[in-house]
Amino acid sequence: MKVGFLLAAICIASTTAxxxxxxxxxxxxxxxxxxxxxxRPLYRLDAPFTYRDPNGLEWTAPAGEVVDGASIPKPAWSxxxxxxxxxxxxxxxxxxxxxxxxxxxxHSTHHAFWLGMLAAGIGRVQANMMWAAVRFxxxxxxxxxxxxxxxxxxxxxANAVPTAFESVPExxxxxxxxxxxxxxxxxxxxxxxxxxxxxGEVILTGTDEAExxxxxxxxxxxxxxxxxxxxxxxxxxxxxxxxxxDLHGQMIAPWVLGQIPALDIYMESVGMQYxxxxxxxxxxxxxxxxxxxxxxNVDEFRSDFLWRLTPLQRR
Numbered sequence: 001m002k003v004g005f006l007l008a009a010i011c012i013a014s015t016t017a018x019x020x021x022x023x024x025x026x027x028x029x030x031x032x033x034x035x036x037x038x039x040r041p042l043y044r045l046d047a048p049f050t051y052r053d054p055n056g057l058e059w060t061a062p063a064g065e066v067v068d069g070a071s072i073p074k075p076a077w078s079x080x081x082x083x084x085x086x087x088x089x090x091x092x093x094x095x096x097x098x099x100x101x102x103x104x105x106x107h108s109t110h111h112a113f114w115l116g117m118l119a120a121g122i123g124r125v126q127a128n129m130m131w132a133a134v135r136f137x138x139x140x141x142x143x144x145x146x147x148x149x150x151x152x153x154x155x156x157x158a159n160a161v162p163t164a165f166e167s168v169p170e171x172x173x174x175x176x177x178x179x180x181x182x183x184x185x186x187x188x189x190x191x192x193x194x195x196x197x198x199x200g201e202v203i204l205t206g207t208d209e210a211e212x213x214x215x216x217x218x219x220x221x222x223x224x225x226x227x228x229x230x231x232x233x234x235x236x237x238x239x240x241x242x243x244x245x246d247l248h249g250q251m252i253a254p255w256v257l258g259q260i261p262a263l264d265i266y267m268e269s270v271g272m273q274y275x276x277x278x279x280x281x282x283x284x285x286x287x288x289x290x291x292x293x294x295x296x297n298v299d300e301f302r303s304d305f306l307w308r309l310t311p312l313q314r315r
Contacts, residue, residue, distance in 0.1 A: 061097035065153040071099035076133035091116035100154035137165035196232035253278035
């Protein structure tokens, strides 16, 4: 009886550990306090905070680190939530520190952020949206200096990590926001499986094609999109969508059947149904969609329109 009980307990513990470690695990709850910042609340760690990734590598933000969420482009805050909202805080602490310290490889840092979001219980769609946003418009790529000691802490006051988004003119920012919105719609429509549609071909998340596409978009952003086409889908939101349309519990209005033929083909091939379309005054709300920027009128959508509408202002 005792042996059987012990074996069962071991099996349960093993199963639980495996499940919690599939995307890595945070070794504790963050200990700290929210403090006033110059334009928004900040979070200061009172003790080291560690995330252990699935390979056993530990990512630790030191005591005294001040987190402002600035490593995440502001437009993403309104699309899926701010860095301090819901379950994002844990992953945001780690991501902010390593984007400031630059002591780990660029792609690995963003991948750890994505895994950390999943480990914290954030859904795949939202995690993929946030990952795409930081890869596309987040901090510029860095090279690790093997001889440098990681700063401890890196930020003891609010000195934001600059993002690619903040380094470009307003017109370019508007185009970047339009790109983020389109990727968010595509991810929401496909349960996080499709990142974009380029030249009639779907680009799946978690593939080399997705990495290549996001690198291209990041470099294009820094060049103010003055490069050849290949940008994929772009879109914009309206006040009707943010305030009046019925999104049926979704974060953003999804694409609808018939809008994007390549997506229709993909959805049918994998046996996936389109989510409930957003409605406005009882009619289906089909979001604006463009292939690239050739027909996109930047004057129709200001760059600051989305992220100045916080989730609390949206309804």
